[in-house]
Amino acid sequence: MAIEQLPDGRWRVDVEPIKGKRFRKTLKTKGEAQRFEATCRSKLIETPTWSLKPTDRRRLSELIDRWAMLHSHTLADGDARRRLLDELAKALGDPVAIRLTGNAYAEYRAKALAAGANPKTLNNRLGYLRSVYNVLRQLGDIDYANPLENTRPLRLQEKELAYLTSAQVDHLFAVIHGRCRTPHVAMVAAICLATGARWGEAQALTPERVRDGLVTFANTKGKRVRSIPIDPLLQQRILGHFKHHGTFSNCLNSFDQTLAASKIPLPAGQSSHVLRHTFASRFVMNGGNILTLQRILGHQSLAMTMRYAHLAPDHLQDAVRYGPVSDFRQFFDSWPG
Numbered sequence: 138m139a140i141e142q143l144p145d146g147r148w149r150v151d152v153e154p155i156k157g158k159r160f161r162k163t164l165k166t167k168g169e170a171q172r173f174e175a176t177c178r179s180k181l182i183e184t185p186t187w188s189l190k191p192t193d194r195r196r197l198s199e200l201i202d203r204w205a206m207l208h209s210h211t212l213a214d215g216d217a218r219r220r221l222l223d224e225l226a227k228a229l230g231d232p233v234a235i236r237l238t239g240n241a242y243a244e245y246r247a248k249a250l251a252a253g254a255n256p257k258t259l260n261n262r263l264g265y266l267r268s269v270y271n272v273l274r275q276l277g278d279i280d281y282a283n284p285l286e287n288t289r290p291l292r293l294q295e296k297e298l299a300y301l302t303s304a305q306v307d308h309l310f311a312v313i314h315g316r317c318r319t320p321h322v323a324m325v326a327a328i329c330l331a332t333g334a335r336w337g338e339a340q341a342l343t344p345e346r347v348r349d350g351l352v353t354f355a356n357t358k359g360k361r362v363r364s365i366p367i368d369p370l371l372q373q374r375i376l377g378h379f380k381h382h383g384t385f386s387n388c389l390n391s392f393d394q395t396l397a398a399s400k401i402p403l404p405a406g407q408s409s410h411v412l413r414h415t416f417a418s419r420f421v422m423n424g425g426n427i428l429t430l431q432r433i434l435g436h437q438s439l440a441m442t443m444r445y446a447h448l449a450p451d452h453l454q455d456a457v458r459y460g461p462v463s464d465f466r467q468f469f470d471s472w473p474g
Contacts, residue, residue: 193281199234267283333413339385344384350366427449
């Protein structure tokens with residue numbers, strides 16, 4: 138049926154030029170009905186607005202499966218992230234992926250916060266879930282926009298990065314030498330303190346990566362090889378350690394326990410990085426260049442390195458040097474009392 142006259146004299150249009158795209162309208166005259174029908178047909182032919190492609194009905198868990206197969210193997214933490222994403226999909230009720238909304242995620246997040254979830258953990262989960270959509274769209278596996286692109290992460294209070302004083306460094310190494318059964322702990326700790334390396338990077342060193350006044354870290358978090366100059370005496374000590382004790386064993390737990398036994402107060406979660414933070418903090422306080430520090434630490438983003446900028450000896454001193462107070466010194470010179 139295309140055009141049909143109704144008992145009351147009006148004309149009803151019921152036309153489906155393309156399967157799935159149907160138009161219905163009731164008009165006063167047959168001429169109006171014919172023109173409406175023609176308009177519907179011509180618009181669809183000239184500027185089609187429909188899609189013959191079926192809607193993507195895959196659920197979030199299926200998209201995560203796809204992401205894992207196509208992309209997770211490129212990540213150092215791919216397996217762990219996959220497990221976290223599976224848990225997240227379950228917590229969200231495993232919706233049809235295209236129908237997930239920022240509001241639905243915000244409701245999940247609010248409930249998780251009320252239950253005591255760590256805000257930083259929730260921000261990480263949001264970033265991981267966004268990445269699933271972004272990666273699959275880049276690969277052409279989905280053809281719709283990321284439904285979470287406008288969902289903002291929680292704003293977090295920046296944490297001060299703890300570093301050790303000279304007295305605390307001496308105390309820590311005294312406790313290490315007196316408590317640790319394996320000699321590897323002291324040497325790995327010394328390498329971290331001297332180069333700013335992460336514990337895992339220093340622990341993975343081998344004799345062939347210590348030469349010509351450099352230590353070379355290969356299996357890094359940023360996937361980039363970097364070489365850091367060291368003092369000749371430290372190079373001699375490292376090579377002597379390898380000769381007498383062999384390559385390093387996994388001794389992070391021993392270090393963490395020893396650090397706790399030292400009673401040095403540290404913020405939660407910073408024990409394994411405290412030597413790295415100490416190197417970076419001392420480097421900046423001694424006048425080191427922040428861009429050089431970025432390369433030494435292997436940060437991909439300068440923003441990460443800028444966390445140490447406030448420790449620079451001239452940090453914010455321009456507020457005194459160039460601020461307006463200097464223009465009104467005579468005002469303070471004449472201040473009563």
